[in-house]
Structure formats: C-alpha cells, structure tokens
Amino acid sequence: MGTKRKFWCHADDHHRYLFKYARAGTGEDWAEKTAAEVAGALGVPHAEVDLAVYEGQPGTLTLAITDDEHALAHGNELLQERRPEYPLHAAYSASEHTVTFVLDALSQSFIRAPEGTASADLVTAADWFLGYLMLDALIGNTDRHHENWAVLVRIGQAERYAALAPSYDHASSLGRELADHERRARLEGRDRRRTVDAYCKKARSALYRNVEDPAPMSPLDAFSEAMRHAQLAGRRWLERLGATEHATLSSIVDRIPAQRISDPARQFAVAVMATNRRALLSLLEAQP
Ligand SMILES: Nc1ncnc2c1ncn2[C@@H]1O[C@H](COP(=O)(O)OP(=O)(O)OP(=O)(O)O)[C@@H](O)[C@H]1O
Ligand SMILES: [Mg+2]
Secondary structure: OOOOOEEEEEOOOOOEEEEEEOOOOOOHHHHHHHHHHHHHHHOOOEOOEEEEEEOOEEEEEEEOOOEOOEEEEEHHHHHHHHOOOOOOOOOOOOOOOEHHHHHHHHOOOOEEOOOOOOOOOOOOHHHHHHHHHHHHHHHOOOOOOOOOOEEEEEOOOOOOOEEEOOEOOOOOOOOOOOOHHHHHHHHHOOOOOOOHHHHHHHOOOOOEOOOOOOOOOOHHHHHHHHHHHOHHHHHHHHHHHHHOOHHHHHHHHHOOOOOOOOHHHHHHHHHHHHHHHHHHHHHHHHOO
C-alpha cells in the first residue's frame, strides 16, 4: 500500500521493518525520522523510525506495528463500513473524510485507545486521535489521508476488538520538499508573502470540515475542529505541547546527521515547529 517505493524485511531481532526509499532531494527520510521523534516527545503513539541505507540508497526503516495477531484496518475501510457510499479510493479528494466522521467512526465501542496507553484524561481512541492531529498541526503534516490512519484489529477473536494504531507515515511535513533558496528567503522574511508563517498557513491536511467544502482544512484547523468535539482531550494535548519546550523539538532536528539534511532545511523545520507551536498554544489561551 501507499505510493512510494518500499519493501518489508526481517531483521536479526526477528522483527519486521519497512524500508522506505527517500527520493533524491525530497527530505523524506529526515522528515519521517524527525516526526517520529517529535511524536515520542509529545507522548503520541507512533511507529518507531530509524534512518537507514539500502544498497547505497538512503531511506528509513520503520518497525512494523502489525504482528501475527494484529492486522491493520485503514480509515477508509472503517468509514466505508459505516457509510457504504464512502469513496474507498480517493485518498486526497475525499471530502467525506471529515473530522466529524472520523471521530464518529473511532467512537465505536469495539475500538479502544492505542495499546499500552493509560491516561486518566485520554480515554477513548478519539481522544488519542486528537494527539495525532495535534502532531500533524505541529509538523505541518499534509498527508493524513484515510490510509494514513488505522486501527489494529485482533485476528481470530470471536468478539470484535480493535485499538487505534500508532501513528505512521509523517514524511510529508516540516517543509521537507522546499528548495534551500526558498527556505532561506522565507526564513529571512523580506517579502511578507514569502515567510515561514505564510508557508505554515498554506498547509492543507487531507481532512475536511464539511462534505460540501471544495478544499480540505489546514492541519491546525483540523485539530481545532476536532477539539470542538472533544474539548478536554484537546486541552490535555495542548498542555502536553506546552510542557514540551521548543528546545526539545529543535534538538530532535539537530540530531539528524548532516549528510541527510542541509542547514537551511534544519533551520526551516525548526521554524515550522516554532510557528505551529505558537499557533496551537494560542488555542489554549482562547479556551474559556
Ligand atoms: N510501521 C508499520 N507497520 C505496519 N504497516 C505499516 C507501517 N507503516 C506503514 N504501514 C502500511 O504500509 C502502508 C504504506 O506505508 P506508508 O503510508 O508509510 O507509505 P507511503 O508510500 O509513504 O504512503 P502515501 O502514499 O500515503 O504517502 C500504510 O498505509 C500501512 O498500511
Ligand atoms: Mg501512507
């Protein structure tokens, strides 16, 4: 599944890993790694990612979140089960992929919070999904389409049981696709239309507010919309973000080896997170 070149492999530790090739000049490898570490810092369940090289080609290795007892059921399958006319194949243009509908699907009683999580304030799968949306808003992830979230279903159980799967596939984020001259221009911000802020505002997630809408929401609006449905969970996630210092986020980017990321890309990724962090935290201030 997915659109990029990749393969599964077994390692000596008996685990399965997905090697995803990073297309030249795209930054897919460092963005995927950085995003996973940022998720970790926020307590968002996520697939473990490492930078890797295969036959001289850079990429990432992602530890499998499935095993012999758990299979993935992707968002589009869950949504179609709930509403048969849901478009299974249109990943980015599915305006039926609304925040309201996703949270509704995740609120079914057979779907639990991600495995291994325990929190007095974050109880349901939907509560945890808000964390995934906050992560998207922080890193500017434009790829949360209906195959980039899923539940893990227990295989061979008489009673249906599933848990929200850890978050995965965050490579379309942090301005990884920009050319360095574009990054520099935006970091300098001489042209008011060409700033980091303008870049962050332009990001589009693959989530819609209403089925009738012609375009999807920004990742920030998607989180904010989700928060309307789950105020308390939203607050808890924002408090976690507030407790995670900017220096923690920037040190994650600093740890990417220089062969994988240019200086402007590093600075820009840090600036994207600083800008989005401020925007997210202002939602907390706007709360009653
Ligand atoms: N860690 C994982 N464990 C198990 N399955 C995974 C894992 N990561 C990804 N997958 C599965 O592989 C599919 C493709 O992976 P991924 O989404 O990372 O690739 P992609 O080609 O970048 O996708 P896209 O086309 O959305 O950009 C996912 O939709 C999911 O079904
Ligand atoms: Mg994907």
